[in-house]
Amino acid sequence: MALLLPTSTAGSLPKPSWLAEPEKLWSPWKLEGDALIEAKQDALRLTLQEQSHAGIDIVSDGEQTRQHFVTTFIEHLDGVDFENRETVKIRDRYEASVPSVVGAVSRQKPVFVEDAKFLRQQTDQPIKWALPGPMTMVDTLYDGHYKSREKLAWEFATILNQEARELEAAGVDIIQFDEPAFNVFFDEVNDWGIATLERAIEGLKCETAVHICYGYGIKANTDWKKTLGSEWRQYEEVFPKLQQSAIDIVSLECINSRVPMDLIELIRGKKVMVGAIDVATNTIETPEQVAGVLRKALKFVEADKLYPSTNCGMTPLSRQVARGKLRALSAGTAIIRQELTT
Numbered sequence: 547m548a549l550l551l552p553t554s555t556a557g558s559l560p561k562p563s564w565l566a567e568p569e570k571l572w573s574p575w576k577l578e579g580d581a582l583i584e585a586k587q588d589a590l591r592l593t594l595q596e597q598s599h600a601g602i603d604i605v606s607d608g609e610q611t612r613q614h615f616v617t618t619f620i621e622h623l624d625g626v627d628f629e630n631r632e633t634v635k636i637r638d639r640y641e642a643s644v645p646s647v648v649g650a651v652s653r654q655k656p657v658f659v660e661d662a663k664f665l666r667q668q669t670d671q672p673i674k675w676a677l678p679g680p681m682t683m684v685d686t687l688y689d690g691h692y693k694s695r696e697k698l699a700w701e702f703a704t705i706l707n708q709e710a711r712e713l714e715a716a717g718v719d720i721i722q723f724d725e726p727a728f729n730v731f732f733d734e735v736n737d738w739g740i741a742t743l744e745r746a747i748e749g750l751k752c753e754t755a756v757h758i759c760y761g762y763g764i765k766a767n768t769d770w771k772k773t774l775g776s777e778w779r780q781y782e783e784v785f786p787k788l789q790q791s792a793i794d795i796v797s798l799e800c801i802n803s804r805v806p807m808d809l810i811e812l813i814r815g816k817k818v819m820v821g822a823i824d825v826a827t828n829t830i831e832t833p834e835q836v837a838g839v840l841r842k843a844l845k846f847v848e849a850d851k852l853y854p855s856t857n858c859g860m861t862p863l864s865r866q867v868a869r870g871k872l873r874a875l876s877a878g879t880a881i882i883r884q885e886l887t888t
């Protein structure tokens with residue numbers, strides 16, 4: 547029988563301080579050239595070991611080889627100027643320095659495929675690889691060429707599909723597309739966001755996931771959350787269409803959020819990665835807190851479709867806190883596995 551409630555993370559984990567300045571998004575690398583390549587691989591090995599030791603079932607690269615979950619992918623494409631960065635407002639919320647699209651975009655060579663092969667060599671556990679989704683990509687750049695978010699999203703969808711097919715061939719079990727922008731631009735999600743995502747997964751035989759959260763635990767996001775009222779119903783806007791889509795797994799923010807759990811009913815039939823670890827606090831969850839979230843989710847997801855996970859990436863946290871949170875995720879999941887099997 548397949549393992550019940552396989553645990554995973556949203557993807558990113560803290561980087562060691564010899565690789566990049568810790569507890570920071572877009573943290574610059576501390577090395578360059580061949581030394582940097584080797585250091586990234588060493589960090590990947592470490593992050594993998596930490597996940598296995600903590601009992602995480604579906605492991606990732608901890609996003610050790612990328613500076614940021616969106617801009618690093620964009621910077622590897624042709625038609626992009628990443629040296630002359632522009633400051634734009636992203637997610638309709640905060641200013642960020644991002645790359646510019648200056649011409650037709652294309653992928654001349656694979657972006658993460660070598661890293662994925664390296665991860666595959668290091669472990670027999672199932673592996674999940676995160677890529678940015680088309681809509682979140684267009685929301686994390688300056689477009690001086692296409693002048694249409696939708697047009698550019700379709701271009702990115704084609705490029706993502708090329709990358710995803712090669713990741714699948716490299717032995718990746720689950721390819722996840724990060725779409726935090728789905729929680730902000732509902733009309734666009736329903737007009738073309740989900741359609742472009744489906745273009746990105748076309749022809750894949752491996753499992754596919756979409757991660758939709760309320761962002762990293764940074765101040766811009768925690769401030770925004772304070773304005774969202776007593777019930778966060780953003781998921782309600784996109785779930786009906788997502789339920790109809792070809793995506794296998796939906797990854798959500800749950801613990802300590804004001805998302806009503808019963809919204810999960812709207813994606814009945816999908817596998818659900820339930821965020822049972824808060825990435826916006828340094829407090830380590832107790833196993834019972836994690837178990838409490840999973841127990842509630844089980845009212846709306848079949849046990850064989852529930853994947854305990856984290857609300858978002860842990861890259862801005864300290865290594866020590868992230869380690870504690872990984873262990874809490876495993877321990878809380880163990881409680882529910884026990885309840886389900888006795």
Ligand code: MET
Nearest residue numbers: 556557558615676724859
């Ligand atoms: N895969 C990304 C991460 O884990 C998701 C970020 S969504 C803001 O960091």
